[in-house]
Amino acid sequence: MLTPVPPESSWRSVVDGVRRACVAAGEPDPLDEAAQLRLTHHGLDGSTLWLTDEAGFALAHDGAVDLAVAPDERRSGHGTALAEAAFAGSGPVTAWSHGDHPAAARLAERHGLARVRELWVMRRPTSLPLPELQVPEGVTVRGYRSEDEAEVLRVNAAAFAHHPEQGSMDADDLAARMGEPWWDPAGLLVADDGDGLRGFHWTKQHDASLGEVYVVGIDPAAQGQGLGKVLTLAGLHHLAGLGVDEVLLYVESDNTPAVRVYSGLGFEHAASDTHVQYRRD
CATH class of the missing domain: 3.40.630.30 (Gcn5-related N-acetyltransferase (GNAT))
Incomplete structure (x- = not known):
C-alpha cells in the first residue's frame, strides 16, 4: 500500500492535504511546530517520508515519528501500513498523538511504544x-x-x-x-x-x-x-x-x-x- 515518494512539490501537496483534512475535521494539526519548521526550511534533508497514495503519511526524523491519515481515509489499512514502515525494528523511537486518539494508542501498543508524556492544552x-x-x-x-x-x-x-x-x-x-x-x-x-x-x-x-x-x-x-x-x-x-x-x-x-x-x-x-x-x- 505504500507509494514511492514523488518530487518535492507533489509530496508537499500530499502532506499539506492530509494536514488540512485533519484540521477541517476539528482535529489538531498532526505536525507540531518543530516538524513544520523543519519541512519548511530543510525539506526532507535528514528525514524519511512514507506515503499511502494521498491518504496518509509518516515522517521520521532523529528517531521521532509523525504519522497521520486523513479522517475520510481511516479504517482502510493506511495507518497500519505506515506504522509498520515507520516503527520497523526494535530501536528507540518516539511519536506524538495530537489529540490522544484511541487508534494511536493501539498502534503504539502493537509496536512496543509506551505512553510516557501528557501535554495538556489549557x-x-x-x-x-x-x-x-x-x-x-x-x-x-x-x-x-x-x-x-x-x-x-x-x-x-x-x-x-x-x-x-x-x-x-x-x-x-x-x-x-x-x-x-x-x-x-x-x-x-x-x-x-x-x-x-x-x-x-x-x-x-x-x-x-x-x-x-x-x-x-x-x-x-x-x-x-x-x-x-x-x-x-x-x-x-x-x-x-x-x-x-x-x-x-x-x-x-x-x-x-x-x-x-x-x-x-x-x-x-x-x-x-x-x-x-x-x-x-
Whole structure:
C-alpha cells in the first residue's frame, strides 16, 4: 500500500492535504511546530517520508515519528501500513498523538511504544477579567529588542535545560521562529533588571480570535520571585489588547506548579485537549 515518494512539490501537496483534512475535521494539526519548521526550511534533508497514495503519511526524523491519515481515509489499512514502515525494528523511537486518539494508542501498543508524556492544552476566554499587573521593583517588562537575542537564548537554555524540545533552541531556531508570519517583537515580553534578563514570555497571535502563551522562561537564578506569574499576566494583558477571544497554552500534565498558576489565572483543561507522547526505548 505504500507509494514511492514523488518530487518535492507533489509530496508537499500530499502532506499539506492530509494536514488540512485533519484540521477541517476539528482535529489538531498532526505536525507540531518543530516538524513544520523543519519541512519548511530543510525539506526532507535528514528525514524519511512514507506515503499511502494521498491518504496518509509518516515522517521520521532523529528517531521521532509523525504519522497521520486523513479522517475520510481511516479504517482502510493506511495507518497500519505506515506504522509498520515507520516503527520497523526494535530501536528507540518516539511519536506524538495530537489529540490522544484511541487508534494511536493501539498502534503504539502493537509496536512496543509506551505512553510516557501528557501535554495538556489549557484555554482561557479573554472575557474573564484579568488582575492588575504589578511588576517587582527594579524590573522592567518590555518588548523584545534585537540586542536581547543572546540573553533570551541564555535564559531559555537555563530554564529548559531538562526539556527535550524547548531547551535545544539555538540562534538558528530563534531566527526561524522570528521569520514566521506571526512574529511580533512587541509580543515577546522580557523582564529586564538592568544587568540582563530574568525571564521572558513569548506570546503568539494565531489569528484575529486566538492567542497563545507560547513560551514562558524564567532564569533559575530568579526563581521564587513570582516572575512566572508576572510575565504570564503581562502577556495575557498584551493578547487581550490585540482583541483575541481566547488564549491557549501547552503545559506538561505533571508540572503541578505551572498548572496551579495557570488555573489561578482562569485557564481550564478538557480531557479531550490532551497530546500524548509514546516511546520505545
